[in-house]
Amino acid sequence: MDIQKALDIIEKWNFFYGQRVVRELWGDNPTDVQNQDIKDFNRDLGYIKQFMEELQQYRKVGTVERCMVAVKRITPLPAMISGGVYKCPSCGSGRSVKHRYNYCPKCGQAIDFVCKT
Ligand SMILES: [Zn+2]
Numbered sequence: 001m002d003i004q005k006a007l008d009i010i011e012k013w014n015f016f017y018g019q020r021v022v023r024e025l026w027g028d029n030p031t032d033v034q035n036q037d038i039k040d041f042n043r044d045l046g047y048i049k050q051f052m053e054e055l056q057q058y059r060k061v062g063t064v065e066r067c068m069v070a071v072k073r074i075t076p077l078p079a080m081i082s083g084g085v086y087k088c089p090s091c092g093s094g095r096s097v098k099h100r101y102n103y104c105p106k107c108g109q110a111i112d113f114v115c116k117t
Contacts, residue, residue, distance in 0.1 A: 003052055003055060003056045003059065004056075006052055007049060007052055007053070007056075010045055010048060010049050010052070011049075013045060014042065014045050017041065018038055018041045018042050018045060019038060073090070073107075073108055073109055073110065074110050075110060076102075076110040076111060076112035077089035077090065077109060077110065077111065077112060078111075078112050079100075079111045079112065079113050081097060081113075084096060084097055084098075085097065086100070086111075086113075088104040088106065088107060088109055088111060089109065089111065090104065090107050090109035091104060091106055091107040091109065093105070093106040093107065100113055
């Protein structure tokens with residue numbers, strides 16, 4: 001989805017519908033009612049435009065999928081401990097329990113040793 005394209009479409013709607021349609025379709029309404037309709041329409045479009053601009057900022061950080069991977073990686077998972085060795089719950093990289101890392105040196109997964117000793 002191209003946010004800039006969506007913003008351009010909103011700008012066109014703003015110009016065409018925000019002014020012209022209200023005047024043509026509701027031309028029988030008093031001018032102050034038309035003006036209020038235009039004002040409300042433009043307020044709503046402004047809200048959507050602002051929302052999409054904010055969304056665009058988030059997308060610069062990363063896609064939703066990439067953010068989900070990052071959140072999973074920083075959420076500690078219990079270490080798999082057996083025979084004095086622990087394995088990373090994500091990549092399976094093994095190390096001695098004497099050298100515990102809070103994060104896997106190989107893949108960066110946060111590891112929880114609290115419940116497993
Ligand atoms: Zn790992």
